[in-house]
Amino acid sequence: MRGFYIGRFQPYHDGHHRMVAEIAEEVDELVVGIGSAGDSHTTRNPFTAGERVMMVTKALESLDIPTYVVPIEDLDRNAVWVGHVQSMTPKFDVAYSNNPLVVRLFKESGVEVRQSPMFQRDVLEGAEIRERLVTGGDWESLVPEAVATTIHEIDGVDRIRHISETDTNGD
Ligand SMILES: Nc1ncnc2c1ncn2[C@@H]1O[C@H](COP(=O)(O)OP(=O)(O)OP(=O)(O)O)[C@@H](O)[C@H]1O
Ligand SMILES: NC(=O)c1ccc[n+]([C@@H]2O[C@H](COP(=O)(O)O)[C@@H](O)[C@H]2O)c1
Secondary structure (H helix, E strand, O other): OEEEEEEOOOOOOHHHHHHHHHHHHHOOEEEEEEOOOOOOOOOOOOOOHHHHHHHHHHHHHHOOOOEEEEEOOOOOOHHHHHHHHHHHOOOOOEEEOOOHHHHHHHHHOOOEEEOOOOOOOOOOOHHHHHHHHHHOOOOHHHOOHHHHHHHHHOOHHHHHHHHHHHOOOOO
């Protein structure tokens, strides 16, 4: 059985990683969708699809099932989004998400959806980690080591600080 897990992963953090570890117990192969692939260089979406592919691919190296990391751009039409996702990914049997819109769209298209509990949501949240990146708080303890290495390699701390000074509408 092949599973599918989608997120923006801005950045990929230990909450996502814990969810992936649990999904890996249930499926034989995992497809990870990098959502909003066209977005980057904003406060909410600082990293490019390629940078997020690096973060996720390296963080998943220790998993003992095959994984595929696929960037997926947003569409203006929610009603055809599931077909768009399916056109970009290996065929999957079950989708994993805690995002209510994503859950609804898959269910309406007849795809089985599984949800997971939120792990340490007070700190394991993309917005919290991006805030710490800007303010100089401890963000490295909230992401897999491979993600911290990638963010340093791409000079991501400097980018997100610069963006936060100039991105006036907060997107
Ligand atoms: N701490 C967590 N525990 C379990 N699932 C999580 C956790 N954080 C996010 N998720 C789930 O992972 C998927 C992808 O999440 P996403 O990339 O939007 O992260 P986020 O932390 O919610 O980010 P942001 O604050 O940028 O919206 C969603 O289904 C989301 O609900
Ligand atoms: N119409 C669309 O393009 C559409 C619909 C639902 C979800 N999505 C994307 O799926 C991803 C869901 O991930 P999150 O759970 O991290 O929000 C996001 O990138 C979101 O933009 C896109």
